[in-house]
Amino acid sequence: MTDVIVPQIAGGEPAYAAAHEEHGPTGLMKWITTTDHKVIGLSYMITSIVLFYIAGLLALGIRVQLTTPHGTFISFQQYNELFTMHGSIMLYLFAGPFAFGGLANYIVPLQIGAPDMAFPRLNALSYWLYLGGSIMMLLTFGVAGGAADFGWVAYAPLSTTTYTPGVGADMWIMALVLTGFSAIFTGVNLITTIFYLRAPGMTMFRMPIFTWNMLVTGILILIAFPVLTAALVMLFADRHFGAKIYAVTGCHTVAGAVDVHACGSAVLWQNLFWFFGHPEVYILALPFFGIVTEIFPVFSRKPVFGYKGMVFATMAIAALSTGVWAHHMFTTGTVLLPFFSLMSLLIAVPTGIKFFNWIGTMWRGQLVYTTAMLMSIGFLFAFLMGGVTGVMLASPPIDFFVHTTYFVVAHFHQVLFGTAVFAGFAGVYYWYPKMFGRMLNERLGKLHFWLLFAGFWVTFIPMYVLGLSGMPRRVASYPTGLGWHVWNDVSTVGSFMIAVSFLVLLVNFWVSWRYPVPAGDNPWDAHTLEWFTTSPPPHHNYTHLPLIRSERPTWDYNHPDAPTIRYDHGRGGHPNGHGPYSGGNGAGPSGHGDGAPGAAEQVPAT
């Protein structure tokens, strides 16, 4: 029987518990056949975190190899495979899917008061495609010739069959085709859900910033991922069907002259790849900006500062990010330096607005230093450092000097570590009580944070020094006498600190599973709609909804007498019946404090 939700006005409590019971399969079949966005979101998060640990282990292999000059821990071939797979798994299979597949899938429908995603079966298909792509990528370690070894960017002509023969590279391409489609479907699903399934009164400018950022991310996915998938298909055609799109070999005439019509363009790959690749960086950043923008207000006990500024800054970052792809290609000599330099520098402006708004949110707030808050503050420091060096790299004279050195490695690790790790795990600590109805241990969480925070700086700051002293990227070995040894040692120590910190996280999960501490519906006294329902939420999410009169309906419901600060709306008064919002309908929530739902509520029937 198809499940139809019919919200009605109801006078009493009973009957919805039965309507919300899930009648589907249980156990393993539940995970395999589910179309529930919460189960799919959890599957995404569990899979991506497992992949994060795998890619982390690969990173440790890289660091061990580089600890000593002339390292012999692994062969050069294995080293190439390690850094390629580390980058590929982290970027394609962890950071993106964790954010827009996992957290967004779970949280966005809850935040806008929707019963599920707009296309639940498409949502399930997205997850299974993603899992298939992940399995295919991991399987490449077992094939003849080993995994792909041309870097996560797969630059042509290195990625053509002349230089990278072997099945591993082909499977790498196909794995990314699968995950590319998965991402596109998720993007469509998120946008449709946000446009069509919002609760009454949840206008676009009352949506939580996290939902806004996921909407913008969805648009970016639709701009970027089709380009990647198309470029990969063309690469595959080059490799096996004799196409000459990127290939630069075999295009000489018998006499030895170059036949330009038989030649591809290797730089075309870079153009196509980075047209995906740079928006991808923001696909990996914007969701995490959204996470910390949920966390700062809650643990500062204030509404978010500059709501509309945040929304427009998100849009500006996304829009500009699509016009900067060639700043990765300054040294190719084929791109328009002033255009791309200017556009890249401009991104610092909306990002700066976000920073000021985050600081403004915390300013004179009552800060509560939970692990989620500490992780978010860690994100501020890490991302600021990565962002500032990004501004430096946007300047062609500096980029020409440090291109393909460890300076760039340090820069993008600080950016992505700030977003995907600090902000991503801030999200895990923040929403874990909602997902499982139990708390994570705060003491272990803080131990995790401080180990991670220290390890982060110890790992990546030496890389700036190494880059400025000329150590190139992607080298498996380096000679003695260049002063690189010490800094590499420091970096390796830092990377093991990070590894230990993530063991602490595993312990924390185990403690939470073995000795559960019930969380309650709203342990943080949070603002947004997802904290209104039970933890974990029932099938189809809500048995009733509060009146939505601001961007923090749960707070309004729980604190009917609290004065509401509005920085940017200019509409004074409390949203629940005392201000201009109350005009006409006279239906402010009633019965606060006794646990009864508000005047209007949503009751599903089947």
Added chain:
Amino acid sequence: MKIESRFLIGIGVFFGIIAISYWFTSYEDGGTLMLVGATTLGLVPGAYYFFWHRRFQGSKYFFWGRTDRAVGTRPEDRDDATIADGAGVVSSFPGSSIWPITLAAGAFVLLLAFVFGTWLALVGVSVILIALIGVTAESRRGGRY
């Protein structure tokens, strides 16, 4: 619908401007083409939402002046909507379904066929066809809860 349409049309206009300025500063066709693609991505759905926005509002400039489809602003777009305003069928949501994983398994095998040999494509396409028939029949019939 108004904000949604403005949001998408804004994307289209922005990328239109960027595409034009990029073309006339670089004369590079690959990048320009992708920027034009992004422009279309904003304008086409934006125009669609704008169309529905006007139709909901009962604009006399649509449908030869017929305003019988006018429903006013949707409850989720109104500042003063109560939850009761959203009463009625929200949508129809499928129950659990085995077909998404089947379809993905078919796609997995089909893509492996490009790497390991054409015979795998037979398996992949068969599984995909079965899954497509299954998911379509399920849509018509209604899934198992």
